[in-house]
Amino acid sequence: MNTMISTATMDTSPSVPLSTQLPKKVRVVTDAFRIAVTLPGGSPPTKKAIKEALRERGLKLSLLADVEAAWRELVEARKNAERNRLVRRFGRMPCRSNNHNRTSRLVLFEGTVQERLRDIRRNIVLRTYLRTYATSRRWGSEQVELVTSPTLVGVSQYQTNHRSGQWIGTSTHTVISAPENWRIRVPAELKVCDGMMTLDASPMDTPRDDVTVWQAKWIFQGRGFSVRAVDGFIAAHDGQYYHADTMAAAITGVARKARIAKQTPRDKHGARVKALRKRVAACPDRTVTKQDAYAVGACRYGVESWCNAVGLGDHESATLAEVLDGYIKHPAPEARQVILAATWDALPPPPKLNPKENSHES
Known part of the structure; x- marks a missing residue:
């Protein structure tokens, strides 16, 4: 059975809440989590507190068990989030102190310094x-x-x-x-x-x-x-x-x-890629080899490592379109210089100023 809901059949007017338009199972879980979020996270909430929260929202008391389960899931998720944060910061999970006095903030870590x-x-x-x-x-x-x-x-x-x-x-x-x-x-x-x-x-x-x-x-x-x-x-x-x-x-x-x-002009990466696309579009079938990369000053280890990283390691030659795709994935400056050297004649040179106009402006 397909549980997807078409947005065309749903009433999006502000007067009708979105939760009443969802299937019953989804609505029950959503309401239970909404109630569980409002409950305190220190100790397990009492059934009396859950029933009062359900009455305030106008929900059925039969959701009591769902709210308790949702509360336990939220507490477990918060513990995992705190644990992951400590692991990213310290590299390992610190052990808890055996001192149950809440006024003490001493925390002991596992292992030696x-x-x-x-x-x-x-x-x-x-x-x-x-x-x-x-x-x-x-x-x-x-x-x-x-x-x-x-x-x-x-x-x-x-x-x-x-x-x-x-x-x-x-x-x-x-x-x-x-x-x-x-x-x-x-x-x-x-x-x-x-x-x-x-x-x-x-x-x-x-x-x-x-x-x-x-x-x-x-x-x-x-x-x-x-x-x-x-x-x-x-x-x-x-x-x-x-x-x-x-x-x-x-x-x-x-x-x-x-x-x-x-001798290579430097500009921002976005403008750089845009200019390279224009050059490659003028001659997309032109091919280059590793010798072209060596000619612009790239070292052998850098060229082979870059080719393997972008999936061109087993190619004897590659088209400029393939090199440009690899440059977008792994923007090595040597790859850009290879494209510029191979397309030096792809675009017409800029127009030269008329000597008379140049002397008039000066």
Whole structure:
């Protein structure tokens, strides 16, 4: 039986309450919850108080059991909301004090101070990972291990089989091994750099004073939910970053990337996407390859990670429309520069001023 109600058959006049037009079962539950909300939430309400509330609303006393059940559901929902708030703030559920004196506000937490600090550090790393990479949150799992040795830093994955009805699938479980002092060891600008999370970074001396280089280890996005740790160097110059296997390649790449970035106009994201749509509409079938991304200064790790994140990892080439869709999902500046470089002749150049008019205006 279809329980949906057509709005065309309902009387929307202010004189007729909406609850009287709903089915009887829905109306009973709605009225019960309305009464339960007005009752105090400390101790269970008495039947006398519930009956008085029903009489004030002009409802039947037969709703007494429904109101009691609704009150219990509301109390349980409030407890769960408070528990979730504490877990988000402290990383774990604090234990209740055994002191029943209501004047005391002392609350004891589970575990030692060191254990709670380690939980907070794990949650910081885990939240950064979940914001950066695609995960199978329903079937898989992600956990963080804090290590003290740089040789143990990395990421590992294993798969298990699960059954959903009559289908059998695989669940991906990820274990992230991060330094215990990851929050202060990795600079803020490197925590998520070019769409990749940095697990470890050590500053290095460079032959150029205007370029900063770190020997680092970052997480590379593979196909699907697969990830792996990569050792290399990250160079920073003029607000641009470049990942490479060697220090020399990182310095050369970031200098070229910064030089190309200065030639690219910067504007707001909304206007940027609108302008890119106009360019792509002029030549939607034009294709680009990864070599075009390398030509605008993007590093190999960043290009492959971005392609895997937007579903273009197994493509030898892609149309500009596909690149634009990927840019909207994952707005990497290198993808925008590829579209601009590939459509430089798509739009007519702006009209030139007449020399006579220009001299007259001056």
